[in-house]
Amino acid sequence: xxxxxxxxxxxxxxxxxxxxxxxxxxxxxxxxxxxxxxxxxxxxxxxxxxxxxxxxxxxxxxxxxxxxxxxxxxxxxxxxxxxxxxxxxxxxxxxxxxxxxxxxxxxxxxxxxxxxxxxxxxxxxxxxxxxxxxxxxxxxxxxxxxxxxxxxxxxxxxxxxxxxxxxxxxxxxxxxxxxxxxxxxxxxxxxxxxxxxxxxxxxxxxxxxxxxxxxxxxxxxxxxxxxxxxxxxxxxxxxxxxxxxxxxxxxxxxxxxxxxxxxxxxxxxxxxxxxxxxxxxxxxxxxxxxxxxxxxxxxxxxxxxxxxxxxxxxxxxxxxxxxxxxxxxxxxxxxxxxxxxxxxxxxxxxxxxxxxxxxxxxxxxx
Amino acid sequence: xxxxxxxxxxxxxxxxxxxxxxxxxxxxxxxxxxxxxxxxxxxxxxxxxxxxxxxxxxxxxxxxxxxxxxxxxxxxxxxxxxxxxxxxxxxxxxxxxxxxxxxxxxxxxxxxxxxxxxxxxxxxxxxxxxxxxxxxxxxxxxxxxxxxxxxxxxxxxxxxxxxxxxxxxxxxxxxxxxxxxxxxxxxxxxxxxxxxxxxxxxxxxxxxxxxxxxxxxxxxxxxxxxxxxxxxxxxxxxxxxxxxxxxxxxxxxxxxxxxxxxxxxxxxxxxxxxxxxxxxxxxx
Numbered sequence: 001x002x003x004x005x006x007x008x009x010x011x012x013x014x015x016x017x018x019x020x021x022x023x024x025x026x027x028x029x030x031x032x033x034x035x036x037x038x039x040x041x042x043x044x045x046x047x048x049x050x051x052x053x054x055x056x057x058x059x060x061x062x063x064x065x066x067x068x069x070x071x072x073x074x075x076x077x078x079x080x081x082x083x084x085x086x087x088x089x090x091x092x093x094x095x096x097x098x099x100x101x102x103x104x105x106x107x108x109x110x111x112x113x114x115x116x117x118x119x120x121x122x123x124x125x126x127x128x129x130x131x132x133x134x135x136x137x138x139x140x141x142x143x144x145x146x147x148x149x150x151x152x153x154x155x156x157x158x159x160x161x162x163x164x165x166x167x168x169x170x171x172x173x174x175x176x177x178x179x180x181x182x183x184x185x186x187x188x189x190x191x192x193x194x195x196x197x198x199x200x201x202x203x204x205x206x207x208x209x210x211x212x213x214x215x216x217x218x219x220x221x222x223x224x225x226x227x228x229x230x231x232x233x234x235x236x237x238x239x240x241x242x243x244x245x246x247x248x249x250x251x252x253x254x255x256x257x258x259x260x261x262x263x264x265x266x267x268x269x270x271x272x273x274x275x276x277x278x279x280x281x282x283x284x285x286x287x288x289x290x291x292x293x294x295x296x297x298x299x300x301x302x303x304x305x306x307x308x309x310x311x312x313x314x315x316x317x318x319x320x321x322x323x324x325x326x327x328x329x330x331x332x333x334x335x336x337x338x339x340x341x342x343x344x345x346x347x348x349x350x351x352x353x354x355x356x357x358x359x360x361x362x363x364x365x366x
Numbered sequence: 367x368x369x370x371x372x373x374x375x376x377x378x379x380x381x382x383x384x385x386x387x388x389x390x391x392x393x394x395x396x397x398x399x400x401x402x403x404x405x406x407x408x409x410x411x412x413x414x415x416x417x418x419x420x421x422x423x424x425x426x427x428x429x430x431x432x433x434x435x436x437x438x439x440x441x442x443x444x445x446x447x448x449x450x451x452x453x454x455x456x457x458x459x460x461x462x463x464x465x466x467x468x469x470x471x472x473x474x475x476x477x478x479x480x481x482x483x484x485x486x487x488x489x490x491x492x493x494x495x496x497x498x499x500x501x502x503x504x505x506x507x508x509x510x511x512x513x514x515x516x517x518x519x520x521x522x523x524x525x526x527x528x529x530x531x532x533x534x535x536x537x538x539x540x541x542x543x544x545x546x547x548x549x550x551x552x553x554x555x556x557x558x559x560x561x562x563x564x565x566x567x568x569x570x571x572x573x574x575x576x577x578x579x580x581x582x583x584x585x586x587x588x589x590x591x592x593x594x595x596x597x598x599x600x601x602x603x604x605x606x607x608x609x610x611x612x613x614x615x616x617x618x619x620x621x622x623x624x625x626x627x628x629x630x631x632x633x634x635x636x637x638x639x640x641x642x643x644x645x646x647x648x649x650x
Contacts, residue, residue, distance in 0.1 A: 052549075052553060053552075054549055073552065073557070074549065074552040074553050075552045075553070075557055079553075080553055080554065081549075081550070081553045083546050083549070083550055084546075085546065087544065087546040087547050087549065087550040089547060089550070089551075089565060090547075090569070091568050091569055100551070100554050100556075100564075101554040101555050104554060104556045104560060105555055148550075148554065152555065
């Protein structure tokens with residue numbers, strides 16, 4: 001990974017009174033697979049469309065390879081897009097769809113024929129050249145859309161929820177294929193999705209967005225293991241969240257007082273008496289029948305939820321909060337109604353700063 | 367099971383089918399039948415098979431009328447497409463509520479009586495009418511211009527009355543056009559003009575062809591416009607047919623002319639079904 005290829009600086013997008021993207025700063029690196037991840041309406045697609053040139057920025061600047069694209073029409077930009085619903089030209093064959101970009105550039109016919117053949121090979125659609133889009137399955141349409149974009153050798157490929165319309169199995173398969181394709185071609189992919197699992201599987205880096213703002217930017221591991229905000233902790237994977245106050249600072253560890261009892265978490269930069277959130281993933285929660293040193297979180301086992309690969313256990317805490325922990329196999333010694341003591345390695349839990357009042361209220365409402 | 371399904375189908379499609387057979391199919395066959403009969407001395411139909419009516423059509427008088435009718439219909443169609451497509455495109459790109467208002471405006475001519483509208487044209491365009499007064503007062507012309515009872519005014523009247531039929535189908539096909547296809551084309555390097563040629567035009571072609579059919583066929587057969595604005599002196603297929611069945615009372619000839627119209631119409635519809643099922647254009 002090297003230089004920045006797309007750069008967004010202080011980008012805003014407003015539709016009337018509605019601000020969809022606010023003060024976005026993002027450096028997309030050459031050759032990386034970057035995912036814009038967030039719930040619908042978070043501004044991820046709008047961001048992509050601004051890079052492609054379908055939407056103008058309301059403020060700020062976007063550069064591609066160091067060059068401002070402000071005054072460039074979509075057809076003048078060295079980026080290509082794979083659209084959400086493929087947007088294949090229905091009146092053209094697969095061959096002509098893939099060849100479209102080259103035809104427009106008046107590439108010689110012989111060269112078009114060989115490049116289209118290569119591209120159709122690459123996306124494994126040999127034999128489908130003469131079909132029309134409505135004679136293809138969803139997965140095949142998706143491949144045509146990718147081939148049609150890639151044949152132009154774009155500097156950056158923008159993908160707008162490209163797998164959204166496919167069924168689960170096909171989606172999983174295409175995720176792997178897309179990732180391999182990206183590695184092989186070394187093209188920068190900017191990928192928009194609301195599916196956190198997809199983002200974790202495919203991305204080199206993920207930008208988690210909410211309400212037009214990047215909440216956190218980092219590798220999938222960073223985002224998953226060290227969520228920076230309460231929103232990220234809740235949106236990516238499953239998290240148990242505690243609200244509490246720093247009661248004691250112990251050399252890199254903190255003792256936190258919560259309504260459910262006191263607990264330990266690793267973390268720095270917090271002051272005594274500061275309010276915070278603590279996030280712990282279900283797979284890191286440990287269960288014992290006896291109290292554990294440093295923890296005072298007692299609960300009653302409610303029920304088991306079988307998920308296929310893991311079994312989740314729901315535990316009711318004394319303040320009414322429900323905590324889930326997951327195991328690959330069910331522990332037969334623990335039954336619903338049992339009293340258990342929960343704990344974890346303090347390094348596995350994440351201390352999260354309180355957001356602004358507005359953010360906190362927003363989260364509460366959810 | 368099968369019996370159960372048959373009754374609703376019969377109830378739904380039956381009445382219209384019977385109606386159409388009684389009042390369209392049978393009369394049409396009757397017209398075809400009459401066209402092969404001969405005319406009696408008193409203007410009645412004599413059931414004596416003859417090709418005479420069709421041979422008469424080959425006469426240069428009729429040939430000229432037919433070719434002039436085709437020309438005027440073609441002109442009307444082209445003018446309606448040329449004026450209608452940009453307008454249809456414009457309203458298709460407006461927000462939905464605005465587009466609905468434009469569509470309503472386009473429909474207004476349907477709410478007024480055709481004869482009344484055409485009569486008002488005669489008043490406006492007559493030698494001492496407002497249009498001529500304006501032209502003379504503003505010094506554009508010295509003497510009154512003869513508008514009424516000319517081919518030009520007939521053509522103008524035809525375009526005016528046919529324009530809505532051109533705009534509506536073209537509007538609906540442009541409006542259906544998926545916006546992301548245009549974006550995809552731009553994304554792949556096509557400028558606005560190329561996108562129009564390669565994407566918009568081919569994909570809205572069904573609408574254009576519907577417009578051609580909806581304008582050309584009535585333009586060919588219409589007799590109110592040439593009768594009123596042409597004063598009956600300017601002859602087209604439409605008013606000739608009307609005259610054969612009316613004043614002149616040569617039903618077989620009128621029927622033969624009608625059959626000719628049916629044949630032209632049938633050919634166009636045949637072409638339409640061919641084109642819309644293929645509706646493809648080579649790119650490479």
